[in-house]
Amino acid sequence: MGNSTILDIIGSVVIAGFLLMIVLNLYGTISNATFVTNNELVVQTNLVTLVTLMEHDFRRLGYCANPVKVADPTLNIKAASAHSISFVTDVNCNGNLDTLTYSVSDTSALHSTTNPHDMFLLRTIDGVTQRLSLGLTMFNFSYYDVLGDSIPNPVADPRQIYTMQLSIELQSPAAYDTTYSYAYWRQLRLTSQNLRNR
Numbered sequence: 537m538g539n540s541t542i543l544d545i546i547g548s549v550v551i552a553g554f555l556l557m558i559v560l561n562l563y564g565t566i567s568n569a570t571f572v573t574n575n576e577l578v579v580q581t582n583l584v585t586l587v588t589l590m591e592h593d594f595r596r597l598g599y600c601a602n603p604v605k606v607a608d609p610t611l612n613i614k615a616a617s618a619h620s621i622s623f624v625t626d627v628n629c630n631g632n633l634d635t636l637t638y639s640v641s642d643t644s645a646l647h648s649t650t651n652p653h654d655m656f657l658l659r660t661i662d663g664v665t666q667r668l669s670l671g672l673t674m675f676n677f678s679y680y681d682v683l684g685d686s687i688p689n690p691v692a693d694p695r696q697i698y699t700m701q702l703s704i705e706l707q708s709p710a711a712y713d714t715t716y717s718y719a720y721w722r723q724l725r726l727t728s729q730n731l732r733n734r
Contacts, residue, residue, distance in 0.1 A: 568712065575708035575717035582670040583706050583719040586657070590702070593636060594726055597623045602631035610695040617690035619675055621700075627661055634662050640675045641667070649709035651716060673718070674705035680725070699725045 598612030614622040620639035627634045641656040646669060657668040678701040679687040687696055701724055708717040
């Protein structure tokens, strides 16, 4: 009877050990899934915020509440390169033209996250810069002329730009097991009615 009791106790301990390992493994899996899901949610939310802002601004490229001030639509884009663009718009709809510039910082400028690849998106209106920290890791422009041919970067003559393509990638500020959550967005042939009106 004594041996049987010892074997029952040893069997119970082994089964309890297996159950404990299963519970710990399940907890680790749930923690992993929760962290990754939260990272993906943050990245997707930031991407929607950024795309909404940029689509609003680019739709108004060359717009002015006082249209007399936009004498030549070919001059709406001031400068353009692979990672920046500068154009005129009426940001506050007050009838005055503003110069709006989108550009990026280098990756060493953003110290508040552990991601070594993210950078600030710089949105400058008439010399006043907003630094947006949204996990931006890629911000690339391609430009095309009226025939759809690619224009080399940096664009020597912004008057040639008829349409453009913008590619954006965002990553999570922190990694899980060295893997960053990311979201990618590409706007094909982005244009403005005021840019086409030439």
